[in-house]
Amino acid sequence: MDKFKxxxxxxxxxxxxxxxxxxxxxxxxxxxxxxxGFGPNLFDEWRYLDHGEPGMDNSQRKINPDFVLxxxxxxxxxxxxxxxxxxxxxxxxxxxxxLEDYGFRVIIAPSFADIFFNNCFKNGILPIVLEAxxxxxxxxxxxxxxxxxxxxxxxxxxxxTPKKENIxxxxxxxxxxxLLNGLDDIGLTLQYVDDIKAYEEKRKxxxxxxx
Amino acid sequence: MTGKTLYDKLWQAHxxxxxxxxxxxxxxxxxxxxxxxxxxxFEGLRLAGRKLWRVGANLATPDHNVPTTDRxxxxxxxxxxxxxxxxxxxxxxxxxxxxxxxxxxQGIVHVIGPEQGATLPGMxxxxxxxxxxTHGAFGALAFGIGTSEVEHALATQCLILQKSKSMLVQxxxxxxxxxxxxxxxxxxxxxxxxxxxxxxxxxxxxxxxxALSMEGRMTLCNMAIEAGARAGMVAVDKKTIDYVKGRPxxxxxxxWEQAVSAWQDLVSDEDAIFDKVISLDAARIQPQxxxxxxxxxxxxxxxxxxxxxxxTDTVKQEGAQAALNYxxxxxxxxxxEIAPDKVFIGxxxxxxxxxxxxxxxxxxxxxxxxxxxxxxxxxxxxxxxQQAEQEGLDKIFIDAGFEWREPGCxxxxxxxxxxLEPGExxxxxxxxxxxxxxxxxxxxxxxxxxxxxxxxxxGHFIDVRDLSQRDT
Numbered sequence: 315m316d317k318f319k320x321x322x323x324x325x326x327x328x329x330x331x332x333x334x335x336x337x338x339x340x341x342x343x344x345x346x347x348x349x350x351g352f353g354p355n356l357f358d359e360w361r362y363l364d365h366g367e368p369g370m371d372n373s374q375r376k377i378n379p380d381f382v383l384x385x386x387x388x389x390x391x392x393x394x395x396x397x398x399x400x401x402x403x404x405x406x407x408x409x410x411x412x413l414e415d416y417g418f419r420v421i422i423a424p425s426f427a428d429i430f431f432n433n434c435f436k437n438g439i440l441p442i443v444l445e446a447x448x449x450x451x452x453x454x455x456x457x458x459x460x461x462x463x464x465x466x467x468x469x470x471x472x473x474x475t476p477k478k479e480n481i482x483x484x485x486x487x488x489x490x491x492x493l494l495n496g497l498d499d500i501g502l503t504l505q506y507v508d509d510i511k512a513y514e515e516k517r518k519x520x521x522x523x524x525x
Numbered sequence: 526m527t528g529k530t531l532y533d534k535l536w537q538a539h540x541x542x543x544x545x546x547x548x549x550x551x552x553x554x555x556x557x558x559x560x561x562x563x564x565x566x567f568e569g570l571r572l573a574g575r576k577l578w579r580v581g582a583n584l585a586t587p588d589h590n591v592p593t594t595d596r597x598x599x600x601x602x603x604x605x606x607x608x609x610x611x612x613x614x615x616x617x618x619x620x621x622x623x624x625x626x627x628x629x630x631q632g633i634v635h636v637i638g639p640e641q642g643a644t645l646p647g648m649x650x651x652x653x654x655x656x657x658x659t660h661g662a663f664g665a666l667a668f669g670i671g672t673s674e675v676e677h678a679l680a681t682q683c684l685i686l687q688k689s690k691s692m693l694v695q696x697x698x699x700x701x702x703x704x705x706x707x708x709x710x711x712x713x714x715x716x717x718x719x720x721x722x723x724x725x726x727x728x729x730x731x732x733x734x735x736a737l738s739m740e741g742r743m744t745l746c747n748m749a750i751e752a753g754a755r756a757g758m759v760a761v762d763k764k765t766i767d768y769v770k771g772r773p774x775x776x777x778x779x780x781w782e783q784a785v786s787a788w789q790d791l792v793s794d795e796d797a798i799f800d801k802v803i804s805l806d807a808a809r810i811q812p813q814x815x816x817x818x819x820x821x822x823x824x825x826x827x828x829x830x831x832x833x834x835x836x837t838d839t840v841k842q843e844g845a846q847a848a849l850n851y852x853x854x855x856x857x858x859x860x861x862e863i864a865p866d867k868v869f870i871g872x873x874x875x876x877x878x879x880x881x882x883x884x885x886x887x888x889x890x891x892x893x894x895x896x897x898x899x900x901x902x903x904x905x906x907x908x909x910x911q912q913a914e915q916e917g918l919d920k921i922f923i924d925a926g927f928e929w930r931e932p933g934c935x936x937x938x939x940x941x942x943x944x945l946e947p948g949e950x951x952x953x954x955x956x957x958x959x960x961x962x963x964x965x966x967x968x969x970x971x972x973x974x975x976x977x978x979x980x981x982x983x984g985h986f987i988d989v990r991d992l993s994q995r996d997t
Contacts, residue, residue: 330847331840332719332819334959341940341962345590345604347564347611349672359961368604397840399720402753403959404938405655406562407671425720428689428755429655429669436673486687488546499673500575503681506542506550510578510683513541513552523776523784524554524648525581 316438317496321419322465326383326391327456333396334403335430339412342367352408353415357383387460395452396423400441401430410437420466422473424449435489436499440468442483468494528794530691531760532726535666535791539649541683551686554648555660556678557634558585558621560612561940562653566676567615577619578682584643585616585623588633589940593903593930596627605941619679632906632932635659635873639743640906642772646761646788651678656873656956658749661758662742663765664791666726668755689755690800692725693793696733700807703989705883706741707875707954707973709733709805710748711813715823717803722754725801728793729759733807739768740879747874748956751820760792814860814986815958815971817848822958824860826976826988832856851960852968853948861986863970865952867945868893868900868981869963870927870974872937875954876905878912880974884954885918887978887989893926894984901928901943903935925982939964952980 343355345368354372361383363376377384383391394413400423401409410433413421419439424446426434434441455475456462465474468490473481492499503510518525529537541550563585570576577583590605600606609626616623624630630637635656638644650660650667653675660667674684694713714721727749729742737745742759749757759765766785769775776784793799811825822845824831833845833856849856854863870876870884881904893900902922904910910932913919919929936943937955945951945967954977955962958969972980979989 331844334957336938336957336959336962340965341938344561344940345602345608347568347608349565349568359965365965399723399753402719403655403957405653405669405671407565407653407673410671425723427720427753428723429671429750433671433673436671486547488544488548488685491546499685500573500677500680503550503677503683503685506683509542509550510552510681514579514682517552521647521784521787523645523780 315436315496315498318419318438318440318468318493320467320469321392322463323392324388324390325393325395325452325456325462325464326388327453328382328394328396329453331397332399332402335401335406335409336403338401338409339406340366344406344408349411350415352412353417356412356416357381392417393420393422393464393466394418395449395456396421398423398425400426402427405429407433407437410434410439414439422449422452435493438493438496440466440493442473444481444483448481527798528796530793530797530799531664531728531758531791532666532691533797535647535649536688538647539666544685548685548687550683551649552683553651553678554582555638555643555650556583557638557650557652557657558583558675559589559634559652559654560587560608561589562672563615563675564608564611565672566679567619569676570680575680577679580620582682583621583679584638585612585621586631586634586637587612587626589934589938591626591933592941593933593935593943596931601942629907629911632909633873633876633934635747636876636905636909639663640772640908642769642775645769645775646765646791651684655750656747658755658757659743659747659873661746661749661756662739663769664758664761664788666756666758669750689726690724692722692727692754692801692803693799694727694729695731695802695804696729696807697731697804698733698806698808699736700733700810703812703975704807704810705973705975706737706744708810708813709807710745711815711820711823711971712810713805714748714752714820715813716805717752719751719819719821720753722749722752725754726756726758727752727754729757734759735762738879739764740877743877744874748820751956761788812973812976812988814976816852816854816860817845818851818958818960819844819848820956820958820971822848823971826860826986828860830854830856830858830860861988864896864950864985865970865980866898866949867951868897868977869903869936869951869953869955870901870977871903871905871935872955873905873934874956875974876903876909878909880954881909881913881918884974884978885921887975887992888925888927888982889921891925891982893981896984897981899928900926900981901930901936903930904932906932927981936963938962952977952986
């Protein structure tokens with residue numbers, strides 16, 4: 315997993331509530347057995363005017379000019395601002411894979427669905443929960459200022475605006491540590507091999523039918 | 526000291542260590558594996574040279590991509606075929622028990638886990654699928670995980686988790702005979718919203734929940750995730766234990782008595798305190814039909830589509846209007862005037878034997894209406910299909926004009942050939958009415974099996990009770 319420490323980037327707005335993981339990456343792309351290459355199909359049904367299937371040459375497809383990410387001002391966006399319950403629905407990790415592959419490393423919303431939120435941290439994406447009025451403020455600023463950028467500092471847990479405002483955010487210690495250092499969870503857990511074995515021995519006595 | 530919730534008990538029984546940073550290492554008893562969310566996890570293990578921690582804790586089956594017709598011909602779509610073959614190869618090389626596509630025990634993971642007794646009370650159950658909450662019906666802690674966590678569970682038999690808050694959804698009163706678990710859970714989601722359970726583990730309790738069969742409780746817990754809760758659960762009682770007894774993976778002989786005795790404790794203590802409590806009266810719940818593109822956009826069959834301006838905040842108003850535009854529906858339309866083009870009875874929510882019986886009871890002696898282009902019944906597993914055929918349900922469906930298919934996820938998410946065409950409207954017993962869920966441009970109305978069958982035979986949504994009156 316790539317480390318995440320600090321990012322200054324253009325912000326794109328996704329102005330609708332309950333954006334589900336089916337919308338983020340439609341099911342036909344889940345047939346891939348790979349972990350990469352989902353970026354061109356991020357928000358596929360909204361982004362293109364035709365029906366997408368795996369293996370198509372996406373550069374030849376008709377894009378939907380009305381879709382926000384197709385507007386040239388958001389071309390280099392790496393921070394996404396969104397509404398309530400972003401990432402609800404299916405547990406597909408293909409959703410953060412697609413967002414990451416497209417270039418997003420930070421998503422800011424008033425709330426996220428639990429599984430999606432968790433999956434982001436495993437893939438070098440920082441999801442930030444902020445009060446709705448603060449997210450609203452960013453939506454207004456983004457609309458009024460082409461090329462609007464935010465600076466996100468994970469170490470200090472601060473978002474800085476072009477007007478030099480500093481907005482703090484919360485992040486769990488463990489997740490922050492993993493993201494800052496690009497750590498692999500499995501490696502961490504395997505430090506506790508003895509604890510796991512001891513638990514299994516104890517549990518076998520209490521509930522032998524589970525083994 | 527206050528008592529413990531069922532969730533507290535399950536958490537404590539599986540805590541390998543408290544990491545001291547707000548997370549705990551939690552032991553996983555059962556890991557269900559399917560073809561869509563596992564290939565990258567197995568690949569990760571191979572690249573890191575890691576082995577499975579405990580092979581026997583895993584059970585696999587292909588379900589999302591499998592065809593529901595002409596199964597002996599294999600899978601037509603080469604991309605789908607490769608994914609299923611990859612599962613077969615991974616299970617073979619890592620030694621995991623797999624019920625392959627043509628095995629009678631194959632089916633939707635959330636149907637076969639309980640059916641095989643692979644889901645037991647008191648277990649932690651995970652799967653790379655959000656509807657893993659289904660297994661909470663057995664007094665288990667069950668939740669969906671992403672592919673990174675699939676790999677983590679395979680390699681360590683543990684997950685690093687933060688404890689959720691606890692919510693009790695108390696449903697008292699006696700539901701009308703036609704009001705099913707599906708109607709209860711849709712009404713609950715309508716009440717608390719699709720994010721109402723975010724950050725919580727939900728326990729469903731109360732008279733109306735105790736009255737549900739195990740199949741009903743599975744339907745209920747299945748959709749906890751649609752209320753935002755990663756896990757839903759129901760306390761163990763006699764029904765739970767009776768259901769489990771004698772199943773292939775269930776404990777036998779002297780271990781059975783020991784297990785049953787341990788399972789008696791899988792209830793919340795009377796003095797347990799929940800972080801949040803929601804109460805509903807089952808007697809007031811009508812058969813439910815969703816009208817929008819989120820499961821919270823739901824009303825009773827006797828209602829009209831709400832006016833977007835009736836919602837309090839602007840985000841919700843805009844969401845409702847966008848949903849009506851997508852669904853091609855007008856505010857204030859009576860629900861029973863909506864006419865579907867297709868009917869889908871199946872999915873991990875409603876494809877068990879009781880669901881098929883309920884639909885067959887409505888279909889019996891009737892015919893699928895002429896405006897319905899396709900009405901299909903997709904059993905949840907090969908064994909459900911077999912049992913339904915022994916009971917003659919297949920004949921009832923076929924005689925009524927329904928198609929009787931092979932088991933799998935099918936048109937719930939349309940990863941196989943079963944899908945809606947753009948603009949088509951479907952009465953579906955599945956769990957998600959998101960845009961494009963059942964096929965790009967498709968429009969989904971979530972209902973119970975009986976309500977889906979009633980829509981099929983009349984050509985529009987109708988209260989099942991009106992249907993029986995009409996015939997007499």
